[in-house]
Amino acid sequence: MDSGNSYFRQRLERRTELPPEFQNDDVRYPETLVERLLERYTQPGNVVLDPFAGFGTTLVVAEELGRSAYGVEYDEGRARFIRSRVQHPERLIHGDSRRLAELALPPVDFSLTSPPFMHRDDPEDPFTAYSQPGQGYASYLATIRSIYAQVRALLRPGGRAVLEVANLRDGRGVTTLAWDIAAAVGRELTFEGEIVVLWDRDPGFGYDHSYCLVFRRPAA
DSSP states (O other): OOOOOSEEEEOOOOSSOOOGGGGGGOOOOOHHHHHHHHHHHOOTTOEEEESSOTTSHHHHHHHHTTOEEEEEESOHHHHHHHHHHSSOGGGEEESOGGGGGGSOOOOEEEEEEOOOOOOTTOOBOGGGTTOSBOOOHHHHHHHHHHHHHHHHHHEEEEEEEEEEEOOEEETTEEEOHHHHHHHHHTTTSEEEEEEEEEESSOOSSSSSEEEEEEEEOOOO
16 A cells, blocks of 8 residues: 555544543544544554554544454543443553553554653653653653554554654744654654644644654564
């Protein structure tokens, strides 16, 4: 499958409303973006993994399209919510993606996620749902690399991993998050390029676009 266009025009509209306790933290990508990526990179019956399952958008859409969907979510409340939405709740693991290799996951054809974002000077650890102090931005990027070393081990040869990420801009300045994650994950998987997602409005990170970074596990 070729990469096709290098951009998507995308409306920031979600089909499912979150429960009240989550509505102030709605950072989901829309279902239509997941549909476009799954239709481009997967076939019915393929195994799809979201290592940062969030509110379950990847898993729900993957099941609707006839894929086998697995996910990992650190936050217990979000994990319960995802299990209430999916056809196979046992395939959602309430766990820590930093220990992905220890979890009961099958070989994977495709991985899709939006990882937890971090500004360069954020004090919290994004991998604990921002509930614990972090070790800094360099540690965050090293952890992303470690997680994708474990994703690489799960991916079938030729399988792809896509991360939807953005650079971040606010009053503190710019954090080149997308580019830094591309460099970190690119040490474990082959970087194939990016799809620029052109949003109809700023999703909240200071720009009106983000990047779907496309990586591949070499076939040999």
